[in-house]
Every structure is written in C-alpha cells, then in structure tokens.
Amino acid sequence: MTDWQERVHAVWAATDELGDDEVVRRIDALAAERPEADPLALFERAGARDSAGLEEEAEPLYRAALANGLGGSERVQAHVQLASTLRNLGRPLESIALLDAIEPEAGELRDAVVAFRALARVSAGDARRAASEALGALAPHLPRYRVSLAAYAAELAASA
Numbered sequence: 001m002t003d004w005q006e007r008v009h010a011v012w013a014a015t016d017e018l019g020d021d022e023v024v025r026r027i028d029a030l031a032a033e034r035p036e037a038d039p040l041a042l043f044e045r046a047g048a049r050d051s052a053g054l055e056e057e058a059e060p061l062y063r064a065a066l067a068n069g070l071g072g073s074e075r076v077q078a079h080v081q082l083a084s085t086l087r088n089l090g091r092p093l094e095s096i097a098l099l100d101a102i103e104p105e106a107g108e109l110r111d112a113v114v115a116f117r118a119l120a121r122v123s124a125g126d127a128r129r130a131a132s133e134a135l136g137a138l139a140p141h142l143p144r145y146r147v148s149l150a151a152y153a154a155e156l157a158a159s160a
Contacts, residue, residue, distance in 0.1 A: 004030065004033065004034070005040075007030055008027065008030055008044055011023060011026045011027055011030070015051065020051065020052035020053070021052070023048050023051065023052065024048045024049060024052055024054075027044050027045055027047075027048035028045060028048070030044065031044055031045045037064070037068050038068070039064075039065045039066070039068040039069050039070035039071075039074075040065070040070065040074060042061050042062075042064045042065035042068065042070070043061075043062070043065040043070055043074055043077075043078050045061050046058045046059075046061030046062040046065060046078070046081070046082075047081060049061065050062075050081055050084070050085055055085045055088050055089050056089065058081075058082075058085050059082065059085050059086070059089065062078050062081060062082040062085065063082070065078055066078055066079070066082075073107070073108075073109065075102075076102055076105065076106050076107065076109045076113070077109065079098055079099065079101070079102035079113075080099070080102075080109065080112050080113060080116050082098060083095040083096075083098045083099045083116050083117070083120065084116050084119070086098065086120075087116075087119060087120045087123050092120040092121070092123035092124040093120075093124055095116070095117075095120035095123075096117055096120045096121060096124065099113050099116060099117040099120065100117070103117075110137075111137045111138075111141075114133050114134065114136075114137040115134060115137065117130075117133060118130035118131070118133050118134040121133070128156050128157075128159060129156070129157065131153075131156055132153045132154070132156035132157040133153075133157075135149055135150075135152060135153035135156070136150060136153035136154075136157075139153060
C-alpha cells in the first residue's frame with residue numbers, strides 16, 4: 001500500500017470523528033495530489049460524496065473512475081457503490097444491470113453484489129426474487145441448515 005493510500009485509509013478510519021463535510025474535504029485534498037483523471041482518486045472522491053449522502057455528485061465521479069480504467073477490487077467496489085447510488089436515486093433497474101454485469105468478476109465481493117442487487121430488486125418491486133437471491137448467497141455461510149435454506153431460496157425463485 002502506498003503512502004497516499006494509507007492517508008486515504010486514515011481519513012476513512014476517522015469518519016465518525018470527522019463528519020461528512022470534513023471527510024469530503026480531506027479526500028478531495030488527497031485526490032488533488034494525483035492527476036485529475038486518476039481513477040483511484042476519482043473513486044475515493046465518489047465514495048466520500050456517496051457516504052455523505054451526495055449521490056448526485058457521486059454518480060459522475062464513479063462513472064469517470066470506471067471509464068478511466070479503475071481496476072482490481074476497487075473496480076468491483078465502484079460497481080457496488082455506484083449501483084447503490086443509482087438505487088438511492090430511484091433507478092433500481094439500472095442498479096440491477098450494473099450488478100449483473102460485474103458479478104462474474106466479483107470474487108470475494110460476490111456476496112456484496114448479491115446483497116445490493118437484492119436491495120435494488122426490492123426497490124424495483126421484486127421482493128420474492130430479492131429474498132431468493134439473498135438467502136441463496138447466505139446459505140453456504142451457515143454452519144447448519146444450509147441445505148434447507150438453499151431449498152427455500154430455490155422455492156422462492158420458482159414462484160417469483
């Protein structure tokens with residue numbers, strides 16, 4: 001991890017103490033140290049705004065980060081966070097499509113993709129399918145009742 005990333009993480013670690021406006025200010029100051037089109041800086045700026053409830057400001061920054069080649073786990077995180085932003089902006093179908101597109105490469109963040117897609121499905125009026133997917137993702141993590149929960153998830157999906 002670079003010094004810049006460590007300083008960004010330090011801001012995020014202090015969010016409770018700093019408050020939304022100060023987090024945005026500090027992340028913007030750190031982002032200003034990097035080139036204007038730097039995808040990681042754009043991603044951090046988007047996340048700060050998203051966290052502060054400024055979804056309309058966050059959306060174009062997430063899109064710019066992705067368009068400028070954001071990679072690694074940050075790319076998946078940006079898809080999840082942008083999808084959540086889109087849902088909050090009243091565009092759940094767009095959120096679902098974005099999460100569907102990133103799921104094959106989500107890796108360790110797959111369950112987060114499924115969880116946020118379930119929220120978007122509820123917002124889109126498809127609660128049964130949302131519950132089915134969420135329960136299906138949860139089932140493998142349970143020490144007991146995995147098989148039963150997976151069967152119930154499949155039953156919900158069949159009736160959705």
